[in-house]
Amino acid sequence: MKVFVPEEIGFCFGVRRALQLVEDELRKGGRIYSLGDLIHNPQVVEELRRKGIKTVGELSQIREGTVIIRSHGVNPSLIEEARERGLKVVDTTCPYVLKAQRTANLLVQNSYAVVVVGLREHPEVQGIIGNAQSGKIYVIKNSQEVEKLPFMKKVGVVVQTTETLDNFEDIVKNLIKKTEECRVFNTICKVIMRRRALVRELARKVEAMVVVGGRNSANTRQLVEMCRSIGVDTYFIERKEDLKLKELKGIERIGIIGGTSTPEQTIKEIRDELLSLDQSHNSFKINIHHS
């Protein structure tokens, strides 16, 4: 069996940064709370819990100590409220998410209606909306939904960082006829764009793909969908233990990839597990360059 693992796997810099900030805080001691799961990976969240980070759903559950704002960002009013209540705030909002938030805010300040492309219920979209509260804001997830929008003289568009370029492009294409001025900000995460291009290329070279990551991770789920749409056998797992080794026997060429909140270590464990399947094992690092 030949196992292909891209050079660039594991956490994106936004997730690495968030975890680093949390580790720094852990060293300082005190009670530390995460407002929602820090990242969309149950195993990492469980490890943080063991280290003393407690996940809470509401700010009201925290009486004292430090509150971690996760990389997806939040409504800025929440940060204000936490500070007013005397809590220490460690804000790990991803710089790409922050840019989408600030752009939405700037658009509202300049009298643009704002269209957010993404899923209304996703915490990142909720944070973007929170940053543009005083304006007209529409969240849409596909180009069919554009039809429901009114005519807007000036509209600005931002996009959830994990959105696919294809869907974003289709939405903008359909939005143009509904506006005089349409100001489009491509806030899709560059790391995710690159990883998708890499996975697209890898999936075409192999018989099967193992995609590793949290079931609740938007960007991991999209990698799974992409692989399946290419037509390659695709296994979506969270941990090494989820591997169905029997099903994989006899496969000659297999690829492994993770989402941006999947630890590199998990990928490597899975690679080793696959390599243990037969004696003529081989692992290849592949590096695919994309702009």
Next chain:
Amino acid sequence: MKVFVPEEIGFCFGVRRALQLVEDELRKGGRIYSLGDLIHNPQVVEELRRKGIKTVGELSQIREGTVIIRSHGVNPSLIEEARERGLKVVDTTCPYVLKAQRTANLLVQNSYAVVVVGLREHPEVQGIIGNAQSGKIYVIKNSQEVEKLPFMKKVGVVVQTTETLDNFEDIVKNLIKKTEECRVFNTICKVIMRRRALVRELARKVEAMVVVGGRNSANTRQLVEMCRSIGVDTYFIERKEDLKLKELKGIERIGIIGGTSTPEQTIKEIRDELLSLDQSHNSFKINIHHS
């Protein structure tokens, strides 16, 4: 034979306005020159010539009197030069064209690269370019050409007023991945958009379409292309005399339409000519509403 003529035919308000300004000038007397044909309709230009309007290709050909800037607009430096040379300037630039010009200028002032969607050699595009001289400007005519563009952090897009929405949308869709911010101004003429929607509907109801207008009129040529792509027999003529009546005998339902620089009178003459073909003649005005 049933002949269908839309309610809204003839000149658009930009062309009507240009002709009115020229008529006003004619009443005042003096030598009057048009810098290029006033509109893209040889018959109208010929009539203006008989009234005393001389068409010249270059400003240097005019020694004294009035120079008419046609509805397509020009490079603003030309207007300046004309005034410096002591000529009276009557500027009939269409308000829609003026908006595209001013937008391109504003974009350059705000450090945007500018993409003009349209035909480089068209006078309107030349005028837009002239209004954005100090900046980075790219003229592209289709989405394939987007591939040749460099990555641009901030790009603004304006579009030739006679461009089709489909082509414009495809270009913007492809441009998005090449930019961080893409500020799109839909400067396509609303009259032309409405007329296209009307012709699309009419062409599906009839056996043949007669499209009337100058061979050099971009918006008339597009109506012809649209009818042909719908699959209806389409006759592209400039004047009543171009009608091949023999070919049209036996047709039960026929539609007539003109471009925005085609006189209503020409359409009516053609209608009457068609109605003379048989005794059971009938003419229908149709009115199709589109937003």
